[in-house]
Amino acid sequence: MVSNKQRSEYFFAPEAPGLLKCRYCGKLRKQAVRNGFPNLVSYLTDKHPQLEEDYKDSTYYVGIYAIYVIADTPLLAPLFEENAFGADLRIAFIMETLAVSGKQPGCVRFIIGDNCITIQAIATRMGLPL
Numbered sequence: 001m002v003s004n005k006q007r008s009e010y011f012f013a014p015e016a017p018g019l020l021k022c023r024y025c026g027k028l029r030k031q032a033v034r035n036g037f038p039n040l041v042s043y044l045t046d047k048h049p050q051l052e053e054d055y056k057d058s059t060y061y062v063g064i065y066a067i068y069v070i071a072d073t074p075l076l077a078p079l080f081e082e083n084a085f086g087a088d089l090r091i092a093f094i095m096e097t098l099a100v101s102g103k104q105p106g107c108v109r110f111i112i113g114d115n116c117i118t119i120q121a122i123a124t125r126m127g128l129p130l
Helices: 004-011 038-047 051-056 087-100 117-126
Strands: 012-016 019-022 028-030 067-070 073-076
Touching: 004 012, 004 038, 019 038, 028 038, 087 117
Parallel strands: none
Antiparallel strands: 012 019, 019 028, 067 073
C-alpha cells in the first residue's frame, strides 16, 4: 500500500517553500510541513477521481545500478560494507528496494550483469535468468 507521503511526493512537485504543484493538473496547493499529507491526498481524490483508474493498469520498472570503475575496469559497487562481497547482501538490498516500491520479489524478471560468481549466485538464489 502506498503511503500518503509517497503519493503526495509523486503527484506534487515543490514550487517554493510551502507551495506544491499538482503534476496532474498544474494547480498550486499550499502545504505546511507539520500538517502531514491528508489534505493533498484529499485534493487528488476530490479533484481527480479518475486518478486510480488511470494508474490501475500501469507497469512499473525499478532499476538498480551499482557500478564503479577502477583502472578502466567497471566493477559491481559494494552496497553496504566495503568488505562484504557476497550475494546475500545484494539480495537483501534488492528486497529492500522492492519493498520501498511495494513490490514482491516475483516482480523481478531477470538480472543483467557480467558473468561473475556473485551475479550468478544472485540469479540462482532468486531463480532468475542472467
